[in-house]
Amino acid sequence: MPPLNPPSSWPEGTADDLGGARSSRWRARLWWEIGIVLALSVGRSAIYSVLSLIQALGREESLGGQSQALNPTADAEQFWDVLYQLLSQLFAFAPIALAVWLLWEPGRSAFARIGLDFRRFGGDVGRGILLLAVIGIPGLGLYVAGRALGITVQVEAAPLDPSWWTVPLLLLAAVRAGLTEEVIFIGYLFDRLRRLGWGWWAIILSTAALRGAYHAYQGPGPVIGNFVMGVVFGWCYRRWGRVMPLVIAHTLIDVVAFVGYPLAVALVPGVFGPTPGASATPTPTVSATP
Secondary structure: OOOOOOOOOOOOOOHHHOOHHHHHHHHHHHHHHHHHHHHHOHHHHHHHHHHHHHHHHOOOOOHHHOEEEOOOOOOOOOHHHHHHHHHHHHHOOHHHHHHHHHHOEOOEOHHHHHOOOOOOHHHHHHHHHHHHHHHHHHHHHHHHHHHHHOOOOEEEOOOOOOOOOHHHHHHHHHHHHHHHHHHHHHHHHHHHHHHOOOOHHHHHHHHHHHHHHHOHHHOHHHHHHHHHHHHHHHHHHHHHOOOHHHHHHHHHHHHHHHHOHHHHHHHOHHHHOOOOOOOOOOOOOOOOOO
């Protein structure tokens, strides 16, 4: 990926190229900006997720005997409930819009800068499907192994009930999750940390660690799996210079998880279904948590 140039309103080069107070002010501005974006999005969720894991580890019941709702569902008869779920999903796009806005430069689209456009859509789809196979299949295996060992929380997705709004809401949740993580973890943080003078591998590993922490509520297995996913996605972005294949792959992975989960429960109830001692028919719900 070619080097990213700072906006015309910023000094040229990285903070290390500047001197004294000017460098200090620029670093402070970048760190404040990073902090605000993370507080609105993945950073806040990562903190709550880590606290959730700590709380789960402190319970007498093992992680394998606990469950964590991934996509809670609404009552099909409640119009207002569905409306509030839709609004919740739409408002969850706000941090994505903020990150894109902050990346915008006079005369240069942020979408073009991070490769979140349709100029190479055919190639992006192909790369996204490749990443789905490379990341999604091993990730499923890691989840199954974690459930078998009792170290991974049971993740519950919404049942595919006959309500017309169920699948659209789940698809919207998958798109939102893919855009949130890839635009912020990859597009935004790679740009900002690079401007601070960080090396590529320091950026890839640190953002992958944050991605793992973001999913800590699911247990140690998914933390490892998402860290590996972050490393692979970060390397791909460094090589391709485009976020779109990552968004496509992430969205497809979540579509399989959100919509395909009921089928997996029916086929392998011992792994994907309720654990011994739990309710035979758990009632999950649709939520904005990726």
